[in-house]
Amino acid sequence: MVNWATFSVILAVVVIMLGAWTRLADAGLGCPDWPGCYGFLTVPQSDSHIAIANARFPDTPVDVAKGWPEMIHRYAAGTLGLVVFGLAGSAVRKRRSGVPFKLPLFIAGFILLQGAFGMWTVTLKLWPQVVALHLLGGFTTLSLLALLVLRLRKFSGVQASSASTASQAMPKPARAMSSVISLRPWLYVGLLLVIMQIALGAWTAANYAAVACTDLPTCQGQWWPEGMDFQHGFDITQHVGPNYLGGQLTADGRVAIHVTHRVGALVVLAYFAGLLTLIWRRSDNRELRGPVLLVTTALVAQITLGLANIVFHIPLPVAVAHNAMGAGLLLSVIYLIWQHHLLPQTQAARAPHTKIMHQEIAA
Template identity: 50%
Template sequence: MIEKTSFSWGFRLAVLATALACVVVVLGAFTRLADAGLGCPDWPGCYGHLTWPTTDEHVVAAEALFPEAPVEHDKTWPEMVHRHFAGTLGLLILAITIITWRRAAKTGEPLPRMHTLGLLLLVIVQAAFGMWTVTLKLWPQVVTAHLLGGFATLSMLWLLVQRLGQRQWRVSSATLSRLRGVRPLALLVMVLVVMQIALGGWTSSNYAALACTDFPTCHGEWWPAMDVARGFNLAQSIGPNYLGGLLEGEARTAIHMAHRLGALVVSVSVLLLVVRLLRLGGACKPIAFTLLGVLLLQVSLGVSNVLAHLPLAVAVAHNAGGALLLLVLVTLTHRLYTAQSKQPVGA
């Protein structure tokens, strides 16, 4: 836990970085869902440009340089806008890390130095996965790991905001004891949500979101024919190009159904957590209702994706909803683990 400091501008930088990370996550989802992940065949530039080829002359030169990848303007700009925002976020996290370490060394304040260092290392790894996403032609393992890395970066930034902002509950000793009893369930729910996000990434990267176009059944059946072994073959070789997916129908159906079942498990676990929080009352009530609201929104968006055949805006919103659900759980877990007993008057 961090003692109160005057590091308010560090808190503001963390808030700015978190907001930027939200933009990066949404842009990443838009890029992936708009099939623009290979909008630029090279990295970190785009057809050798810092932005993307726009003039006819630049397009001709770009296609001569990459004859196997003709320029598609509706796919080049999302990819490069995402890269520029991600690069800016990386520089901001680097600045936060350097400033935090220097401030701590100079003043001796108990600032979260290792937290910022971990963030910086995570962003470096994310950059590598961003490069491999292109060079390995949207290999599902890399795309899913890249998505998880983005969510992890956002979560760590939000946790940094909580730590620097001294966001803690102060409750009675009796309530503190009851809050501690909720910690295991909150952690379990968070793990389940992360697993569901990974399943969502695997569904998206294997183009299995429309493997079932009806709901709640799939192909008119409650348990359709599925090829689980192929659908979840994590050792699959690196193919020539995974744009559009390479798996056959039953393998994609297995992935889609796993994501649906995961959503059911997550929904039940979140509802159990909401009930526990409501029983505690007090400061737990607002976050319980927030959890419930985000869960209902996320489930509604997921069902809409199926019934409306994956409209881009809804699919991007579903991705953002997953991030929001994770952030609410990060907030809750931080509150549970940092809650302090109220000091009696005159102590």
């Protein structure tokens, strides 16, 4: 079951990347209906099928080049849904053995909601609110699946430990670890900042604001562009009905969104630079230093890709990689928090072995 859960995480990342590819290729409405494409299971390509499709949807003529990115994304998302439902079914069957089953069931339910948002993305013609929530739903699904993998691995480790050694009372962790453990609330603040930054990225993408600023480090030659319209840029009461392909906001509104996203990136960078430095200095064990390096690498890569997007004017491979690395940063922070929670248990588990070694040396 662990292997299938791990596969679902990989597949979720692929789905996120395919979603970015579909959006960046302006193929979000490549198929005007859902779940099929012009009433077919695949993109119509023959002359007869294209004629039928154009008769069904005269306002949106067939564009095969845009239809395939949309359908490939749907196929991948559908496959992920089947894998998640399989995990939920397996977890329910094995629940008597202690396998976590509530989380897989919750993920299965969330997948249904995510599928509904995928439908509304098309039927509501890329309404920014739905597009942004759909993007956040993809990252939420990925996070939940990653948490499931960690829980399943912990469950497998507990079973292996129980089978090989007898249970014994573990002493409390050393006081020296208290300074590291005290940083836990700040890790959750960091996770919240990453989520907020991802939400800003989703809103930026949904409103096509990524190209609002094409220079660095300024925006349109100014450190703080004049005329930015934050009220318009972050207006969540946009009407349902217009076709939002390409966006409906004014230039000033999009600049406001873009600049906010840049400021958010700087805040996340500064916050984690300080927090990770503190954790590194207060911890001298591999349980935390490995995850700290992982978060640092993901953060630097994400900032670099963001800068490259602006310098090279949103090239498709870089933009897709930027979305994928956003998922990588989120997962790395979740993994760091998970390892931080396991830290007292790890230290406690090592204590008996350390005591035995000291007794042997003394003898």
